[in-house]
Amino acid sequence: MRYLLAVWDGGGATPPNLGIARLLVDRGHEVVVYGDPTLADAIAATGAEHRIWPTAPQRMSTALDDDVLKDWECRTQLAALTRVRDRLMTGPAARFAADVAAALDAEPFDAVLADGLLLGALVGAEARGIPTAALVGSVYLQPSRTRPPFGLGLAPAHNALGRARDRAAYALMTAAAGAGMGPVNAARAEHGLAPVRNPREQWDRADRVLVLTGSAFDDPPPDAPNTRYVGPVLEDIPAEGSIELPPGDAPLVVVGLSSSYMKQADLLNRISRALASLPVRAVITTGPAIDPDEIPTSKNVVVVQSASHAELIPKAALVITHAGHGTLIKALTAGVPALCIPLGRDQPENAARAARHGVAGVLPKGADADAIATAVLDMLLEPSYRDAAVDLGGRIRAEIASGVLASELEALPGLRRRAS
Structure with missing residues (x-):
């Protein structure tokens, strides 16, 4: 079968999408990836064919000035989220939609796989009636009546009051999510599609929403019938060879903060x-x-610029991370606990979820060296973190081994788009 994969250079959020390309190619399918020029080498390594976006915004080089979002310039989390919305999710929707529609008009594809943040790419696929999956390389992000509101770090509801809280939050967040949808609906109108009220409704128009995390990590499931948990895709960011570890047999601590710029040097x-x-x-x-x-x-x-997580993390006693989903889920899948120091984006939510599972400690990003040293020592000496991580990791590995991701991908071309 022939798949069109629509991605963007999102730092650590991108490797899972490219891991899907690798999986499909290894299973004998053809994959054409529309993505930024900065992803050319990584895409080529999967065996897929790379095409740059004809008109949609994209990163032309690794220089900071070429970053599409530049969310490190924002002073608040809300401002950063608004920038992601305006510069990626909704603002350029018409250009992503036009590029995907033109690709589908030019040559045959059996299915479209699009990063869930690229709402315009989903519009283009919907307009051409091609079976489509939105790829979510994190926990489920959209508002849901059955889950706590995203971003507040709240635990799942366990009683009637908590369930009422989630329903009320759903109504408020669904209404708020409608802001900025004008460009998406303009793109939909241009392609003869009815408007949607918020990003979740665009996801609901896809045949599948594939959540690339462990269902045991992201609980409870959302009230979205087209959503499937398929386990994480543990694709590494390219690294040059092996590294020499420090000498001795003391516990190994692996540190990986964001692969994109988030003012993390200090x-x-x-x-x-x-x-x-x-x-x-x-x-x-x-x-x-x-x-x-x-x-x-x-x-x-x-200190190195890059190293193979697949090689390093299984040897570690502890991972220190910004709680980006990619690094965190690799640690947990390997049964390794994490010390989370969130910097922004979805990281505080990931850290709070990991802490609820008993697999992580959490520090503020302003923590000094003494506080970090104390937290590391405490986590190394407390066996409950490792025990919880081993248990959770076993459940995640079983989900990966089940082959549910390949099954969903290969069944997608046969799905009929649900009626409007």
């Missing part, structure tokens, strides 16, 4: 100083946004 410095003071070995990965030379090293702390 936090990495504090983490490095904290780990240098402890009887541990540590590997700090800075990602492409930070020069490793900016971060101090010591006899027990190695």
Whole structure:
């Protein structure tokens, strides 16, 4: 079968989407990926064919000035979310829709897979009547009557009062989510489609919403009949070879903050100083946004730009992360607990969820080196974190091994679009 995959350069949010391309190619299917020029090498490594977006906004180089969002410039979380909406989700919807529609007009495809943030790509596929899946490389993001409101870190409801809270929050957040939908509905009108009130309604128009996380991690499920949990896709960000670990047999701590720029250099410095003071070995990965030379090293702390998570994390006793979904879920799948220091975006929600599962500790991003060192030591000495992570990791690995992702992807071309 032949799939069109629509993605954007979202840092750590992108590898799961490319892992899907790799899976399909390995199973004998043809995949054409529309994505930013900065993803060319990563896409080629999957065996898929790469096409740059003809008109939609995209990142032309890894320079900070070429970042589409630049959300680090925002002073509040609300401002950052608004920028994501206006510059990616809704603002350029007409251009993404036109590019996808033109691709489907030019050559045959059996199905479209689109990053769930690219609402315009979903519009283009819907307009051409092609079976479509929205890909969600995180926990489920949209408002739901059966879940706590996203972003507040609230625990799932366990009584009538909690369920009433969730229903009330759903009404408020659904109404608020309607802001900024003008460009999406303009794109829909241009393609002869009826308007939608909010992003969730656009997701509801897809044949499937595939949530790329462990269902055991993201609970409870949303009230969305087209949604399926398919387990995480543990695709690595490309790294150059193996690295030499610090000598000795002390517990290994792996540090991975955002692979995109989030003003994380100062936090990495504090983490490095904290780990240098402890009887541990540590590997700090800075990602492409930070020069490793900016971060101090010591006899027990190695700093590199990138390293294979698949190689490092299973050897670790603890992972320190910003709680981006990619790094966090890789740690938990390997049965390794995490110390979460959220920087923004969906990270506070991921950290709160991990803490509720008993697999993580959480610190504020302003925590000093002493506080970080204390938290690391506490987590290494308290076995309950490791026990909970091993249990949760086993459930996540079983979901991956079930093959549900491949089954959903290969069944998609045979699905009929639901009636309007």
